[in-house]
Amino acid sequence: MKPLVRNAALSSYVEVSKSLGIDPRSLMMRVGLDPVGLTVQDRWISGVAVAQLLELSAAASRHEDFGLLLAERRRFSNLGPISLVIREEPDVRSALELLVRHEYMYNEMLHSRLSEANGLATLKLSLEPGEAMTARQSIELAVGAFHHLLRNFLGTRWQPVSVCFTHSPPADTGTHRRVFGPVVEFDRDFNGIVLYADDLNTPNPMSDPLLRTYARQYFESIALSRGATxxxxxxxxxxxxxxxxxxxxxxxxxxxxxxxxxxxxxxxxxxxxxxxxxxxxxxxxxxxxxxxxxxxxxxxxxxxxxxxxxxxxxxxxxxxxxxxxxxxxxxxxxxxxxxx
The missing domain is CATH 1.10.10.60 (Homeodomain-like)
Known part of the structure; x- marks a missing residue:
């Protein structure tokens, strides 16, 4: 079957849509999604339908930054049960590696890879929906969500070396530069974030060593099976x-x-x-x-x-x-x- 994503992928979708003057219900119905279902974040829905919905919403609102506006509202809880574990990881590297290794627990369509070379760490993101389709908004949502997550660990003043997108720049890059700073780049050969490798060694300020063992035990109990049947x-x-x-x-x-x-x-x-x-x-x-x-x-x-x-x-x-x-x-x- 085609890949699924958690309902939480559309967290704040209704609010953002209404703020931009578009009807979220009618757009969701067009791609076969039920608005009522959004109330249960842990349910799984079609990743293709979500990607189509974000593209339709960007076009209807005339906002090429639609996916990025959603990313700004992301919270740890949107990741589901794994969020309880990454909050207690000792450093940024451990938390990020955990997210990359167990991405199937929150998004079956997302594929991420973390590599290090020459003092730099590169987080590359791609989407595999199982069919040819435009997914610009979904990519920007994913990259924006990871960027937001890293700032939770590294502080709001932290800035990566670069934020890269394979697609061309929007007509107005204001939101992108507000979110990512002057380091955002378009027409690159991959989608993702480049940061200094030393940033990964930064201790996690949210971590509680006394809770880490319990969080790990809980995680192991729910991560034995790779996804739902x-x-x-x-x-x-x-x-x-x-x-x-x-x-x-x-x-x-x-x-x-x-x-x-x-x-x-x-x-x-x-x-x-x-x-x-x-x-x-x-x-x-x-x-x-x-x-x-x-x-x-x-x-x-x-x-x-x-x-x-x-x-x-x-x-x-x-x-x-x-x-x-x-x-x-x-x-x-x-x-x-x-x-x-």
Missing amino acids: ELDRVRDLIEVLLPTGRCSIEQVAGSLGVDRRTVHRHLAASGETFSSLLNATRTQIAEQLVANPRRSLTEISGLLGFSAPSAFSRWFGERFGCSPRQWRLRRAEQQRFPAE
Whole structure:
């Protein structure tokens, strides 16, 4: 399947779009992304769709610096669980090497490489979307995000030797020079950042030696597997799409950048069908929601993707052997009078 990125790749997208006078919802729908899904940063979405969205947004807003405006708003938390670990790394080199080595944990489309020679360190970035496409904004977002990260470690007055882009300069380079300083260069042979190798030895001011061991242990527990399985990907997308009422195999396939037959084939390899996984996911979520007395059954019906509460009640009865209201009452009684 084509590479995915975490929802957090579009962090602040809505705010930036509105500030530039464009409608984020309509643009997201054009590339098959659901605006509601942005509320869950740890979900995975199509990297190609994200790249297309950023290009459309730059064109619609007439801002060639759109990707860079997003990069300015990046925070450690946008990296996901790995952010907890890099904050505790002893120096810049260790933190950067960790990000490069485990980039698959936050962006499957991004490929980065750190090298050192003649007193200089070079961080080269590239995108591999799996198809030919323009990705200028995505590249600038990635380079800008790494630059912002390095300044978190090295201080706001730090400046690299150069910031390089393979594409030509925009008509107005004001934002680029404000963000990167006078060292930004275009029409170069790679995208990335060049800095002094000594900068990598700078101690991390955020690091707490007492927390480092715990952070590493936590990281090792979540980094054993290289990325999620195809089954995990489909399950995550089902959770995101259910509240929209458009949770179909076609919609899931579109988000993954493949056709429905490919989704069927991957699920069959795990002994599942789309219907079985949809029902299993719905069942798990339904148990959590119905147990919460503060949520109305009508609201729960919508969150589970049913067109009407009656359809939800029929489905629930088939799965649980009673109505949602009866199940909720039984659960409340069990909590009040637990078995001895």
